[in-house]
Amino acid sequence: MVYAKPPFGGAEHVLNYLACYTHRVAISNHRLVAFENDRVSFRWRDYAHGGKQKVMTVSADEFLRRFLLHVLPKGLVRIRHFGFFANRRRQTALARCRELLGIAACSDPPEPHSLHCPACSGTMLVVERITSAQLYFRLGPRLAAPQRCSVDSS
Numbered sequence: 001m002v003y004a005k006p007p008f009g010g011a012e013h014v015l016n017y018l019a020c021y022t023h024r025v026a027i028s029n030h031r032l033v034a035f036e037n038d039r040v041s042f043r044w045r046d047y048a049h050g051g052k053q054k055v056m057t058v059s060a061d062e063f064l065r066r067f068l069l070h071v072l073p074k075g076l077v078r079i080r081h082f083g084f085f086a087n088r089r090r091q092t093a094l095a096r097c098r099e100l101l102g103i104a105a106c107s108d109p110p111e112p113h114s115l116h117c118p119a120c121s122g123t124m125l126v127v128e129r130i131t132s133a134q135l136y137f138r139l140g141p142r143l144a145a146p147q148r149c150s151v152d153s154s
Helices: 011-022 060-068 090-101 132-139
Strands: 032-036 039-046 052-059
Touching (some): 039 060, 052 060
Antiparallel strands (some): 032 039
16 A cells, blocks of 8 residues: 655656756755865755754865765666666556557657768768777877778668
């Protein structure tokens, strides 16, 4: 048995409230007070003393250390989907939602944007993407000779 009260301020109020928890950063800009002489000052609440707002000043290195404690490791998902967005049931649940709403599913996915060669306007096929640093280390400091286009027309 589940007991659920209606939202106090309506659905929009609830969404705004939840958005604060799903799309937050470690510290918001309005809490930053000053950055002087390699020291950062920011506001914080001291809940041990009645939730009074205080200002703390720490070194820039300490501030960055504390900030980076809140950065998630690569590959760790912050927002997990559940309900009809859960991975296991997404396809059947979305089909049921479309059925209930009377909306037909998209039959043809939109075509991906194709790249065109600036020299001959032929369609380009991306084989590999490299950064400028990778290009520098592959070719060395010299510039590569310009290549002629060969377009696959298939």
